[in-house]
Amino acid sequence: MNNAINNPITEDDIANYLANTPDFFQRHAELLAAVQFTSPHSNRAVGLQERQAEMLREKIKSLEQRIMEMIRHGSDNVMLSDRILRWARSLIMVSDFYAMPGVIEQDIQTQFSVPQVGLRLWGVATEYSGLTAAAEVSEDARVFASSLMEPFCGLNTGFEAVTWLEDPSTVTSLALIPLRGGAPASPAFGLLVLASPDPQRFHSGMGTDFLARIGELVSAALSRLK
Structure with a gap:
């Protein structure tokens, strides 16, 4: 008991235990339904599955934004390359x-x-x-x-x-x-x-x-x- 008092369990200990014990929630499936989180988009409590769905939607939105940014940069690079090509052609044509x-x-x-x-x-x-x-x-x-x-x-x-x-x-x-x-x-x-x-x-x-x-x-x- 003294050892437990002197070395209390930390959040990291709990996280490491769950990460290294994947069958924990199989043995305690009722906890999945009981766990509640506060949604970052409202003040209401949501279940684990709904919170996971929110996180997935946020990740998808972030990926969509990155893809759109890549497409935009790609289009900008194409236009820039065309501009350089036109400019190079005009330099070649300067005879004076x-x-x-x-x-x-x-x-x-x-x-x-x-x-x-x-x-x-x-x-x-x-x-x-x-x-x-x-x-x-x-x-x-x-x-x-x-x-x-x-x-x-x-x-x-x-x-x-x-x-x-x-x-x-x-x-x-x-x-x-x-x-x-x-x-x-x-x-x-x-x-x-x-x-x-x-x-x-x-x-x-x-x-x-x-x-x-x-x-x-x-x-x-x-x-x-x-």
């Missing part, structure tokens, strides 16, 4: 290489609803040195671009690249996409900036696969200016 940087900036703004887009290139051929996109860039910005192994997304903390935009004061979040003409570890020859006044548009937790594909297309298009 001097106009290429401006076309890219405008297309990204309109095709993907990005409020502000900026672009800088270095090491371009002499005939393209007069482009706005070929304006002088600091060595720090070049080193930073080359250090990016994937697009950077996050809040604007005073990046030099923000000054390349038309209205830097409104930028809250941004994506910085390095442009490379070769292997992923090769030095960058440019940097693409996507910016928004919405702090959640380009947040640090978002996936960057789509942005990386944009970077690959832009890199391929602009490598012809070198």
Whole structure:
């Protein structure tokens, strides 16, 4: 008795006993009918079977919501893929290489609803040195671009690249996409900036696969200016 007083049975003990004694309710079937729960959807008491049915309905509803979300994401991805394909086709058709940087900036703004887009290139051929996109860039910005192994997304903390935009004061979040003409570890020859006044548009937790594909297309298009 002293042992029982010093070591009282806990809820975990009861739960473990029932989990490890599956025939308990076969021997005490009357308990199944006697057990009552408070329904989370009302203040009335319900039986075990009704509570199980409620839990099952809640689980089914949760699964339905997840399926609908997957379908929605799938549809969004299909539309996004179509948009990228159309954009890639339009880049291939641009014959005026001097106009290429401006076309890219405008297309990204309109095709993907990005409020502000900026672009800088270095090491371009002499005939393209007069482009706005070929304006002088600091060595720090070049080193930073080359250090990016994937697009950077996050809040604007005073990046030099923000000054390349038309209205830097409104930028809250941004994506910085390095442009490379070769292997992923090769030095960058440019940097693409996507910016928004919405702090959640380009947040640090978002996936960057789509942005990386944009970077690959832009890199391929602009490598012809070198």
